[in-house]
Amino acid sequence: MRLDRWFKRRFPTLALSHLAKICRKGEVRLDGKRVETSSRIATGQTLRVPPLSVDAPKSPAVIRPAQSQADQRAIKDMILLDDRDLMVLNKPFGLAVQGGSGTKIHLDGMLASLANERGDRPVLVHRLDRDTSGVILIAKTRKMAADLGEIFRSRAAKKIYWALVEGVPRPAQGRISLYLAKGEAMGDNRAPKGRHGMEERRDIEKMRVAKHGDEDAQHSLTYYAIVDKLAPRCAWLSMKPLTGRTHQLRAHAESIGCPIVGDPKYGHSDEDRRRRADPNRNVPDGVDQKLHLLARRLVLPHPRGGVLDVTAPLPPHMKRSWEMFGFDAGQYDPILDAPEE
Numbered sequence: 001m002r003l004d005r006w007f008k009r010r011f012p013t014l015a016l017s018h019l020a021k022i023c024r025k026g027e028v029r030l031d032g033k034r035v036e037t038s039s040r041i042a043t044g045q046t047l048r049v050p051p052l053s054v055d056a057p058k059s060p061a062v063i064r065p066a067q068s069q070a071d072q073r074a075i076k077d078m079i080l081l082d083d084r085d086l087m088v089l090n091k092p093f094g095l096a097v098q099g100g101s102g103t104k105i106h107l108d109g110m111l112a113s114l115a116n117e118r119g120d121r122p123v124l125v126h127r128l129d130r131d132t133s134g135v136i137l138i139a140k141t142r143k144m145a146a147d148l149g150e151i152f153r154s155r156a157a158k159k160i161y162w163a164l165v166e167g168v169p170r171p172a173q174g175r176i177s178l179y180l181a182k183g184e185a186m187g188d189n190r191a192p193k194g195r196h197g198m199e200e201r202r203d204i205e206k207m208r209v210a211k212h213g214d215e216d217a218q219h220s221l222t223y224y225a226i227v228d229k230l231a232p233r234c235a236w237l238s239m240k241p242l243t244g245r246t247h248q249l250r251a252h253a254e255s256i257g258c259p260i261v262g263d264p265k266y267g268h269s270d271e272d273r274r275r276r277a278d279p280n281r282n283v284p285d286g287v288d289q290k291l292h293l294l295a296r297r298l299v300l301p302h303p304r305g306g307v308l309d310v311t312a313p314l315p316p317h318m319k320r321s322w323e324m325f326g327f328d329a330g331q332y333d334p335i336l337d338a339p340e341e
Contacts, residue, residue, distance in 0.1 A: 001142070003028070003047075004037040011052060017101070022050060071113035080135065081310050086148070087122065087138040088298065088310040093290055093317065096130045111138065126152055129247065131262075133315040134161075134295030147303040152244070157300035160335055161239045161249055162227075162314075164292035164321055165258040166267065166283055167275060168235045173225040173334060176252040179217040180245050181210040206265045207251040220245040222252045223338035228327045234261065234283050236327050238296070238335035249293060261292040261321075286324060288317040 007019050019028075019037055026034050029048040030041060041047060078089040089107075091097070096106040108124055115121035123145040125137040139145035151157050183206050210217035221242040229235040235258065239249050250266045253259050259267020261283055276282045297311045314322060314329055322329055 003039045068113040071110040085144045089136050090312045091136045093133045093315050097127045131291035132293045134312040135298045160297040162294045162296045163237045164261045165253050167258045168229050168231045169256050169258045176222045179210045180207045180220045181216040207247045220248050225334040230325050238333050240335050240338050262290045287321050290317045
């Protein structure tokens with residue numbers, strides 16, 4: 001289990017920002033070593049918890065918020081597949097997956113409405129950005145979450161994303177291999193509001209291209225293929241990430257000079273501004289300025305046998321763009337021929 005989840009279950013009133021602070025200061029130790037909020041803990045390990053001024057839950061009773069029934073209905077409307085072990089949901093644009101500063105409504109919180117009498121509830125297996133739509137996997141037990149998590153870590157899960165990008169990348173099919181690191185104000189190092197101007201803040205809240213050996217640099221790999229295009233203005237890309245870094249596809253699209261349409265953080269270079277100012281190269285008027293990124297398809301071995309293969313439909317704003325450009329969502333996707341490693 002992730003460290004932050006362990007604390008959330010045992011100290012529900014402990015703010016995540018405070019947990020991040022005491023981890024940074026080394027007050028929380030796992031087997032005597034420093035940890036991060038994302039570190040994973042396992043049975044048999046020793047976790048040092050410093051004195052905390054928080055109220056422990058009075059009882060393990062299931063908490064049913066007033067919004068519970070509405071959350072249940074909303075989740076039901078998202079279901080693409082449901083069996084005894086897991087659910088696959090179609091996450092809508094704009095719904096956060098987990099809570100954070102100022103985020104009151106999020107998928108993880110909504111899943112609490114499905115808790116049973118013992119308090120056991122469905123668990124997120126992976127995450128999507130708030131503005132990314134599409135397939136997200138939910139385990140119904142912690143054992144199933146652990147099994148599915150291992151499948152993701154072993155890269156046995158195949159993920160396919162669709163994106164509408166500015167411009168047309170060359171070559172039409174390619175491989176993006178970069179080292180990425182979190183910006184100054186990402187993760188546990190979020191800058192206080194008002195500390196930076198909007199332009200500067202946007203730059204420090206995004207992943208940055210790094211060099212091998214740089215602190216926090218992680219390798220990232222994505223295959224992409226053009227499915228259709230409206231040259232030279234925009235292209236429909238199918239993308240297959242083989243790693244799962246934060247903002248990976250958004251950062252990779254920017255790195256090849258074709259940022260994803262509607263991305264508020266990526267794609268703000270001088271060349272991007274010149275393209276948008278050129279009436280012969282810009283994305284046509286009428287396209288929604290929402291992030292055009294869809295977690296289209298997820299294929300992986302089901303822990304109980306067989307193969308799980310689920311596809312999400314285009315969200316409304318992307319469907320309107322596809323209709324505007326005459327793109328056929330049913331046509332062959334060339335990313336299926338991309339390598340698996």
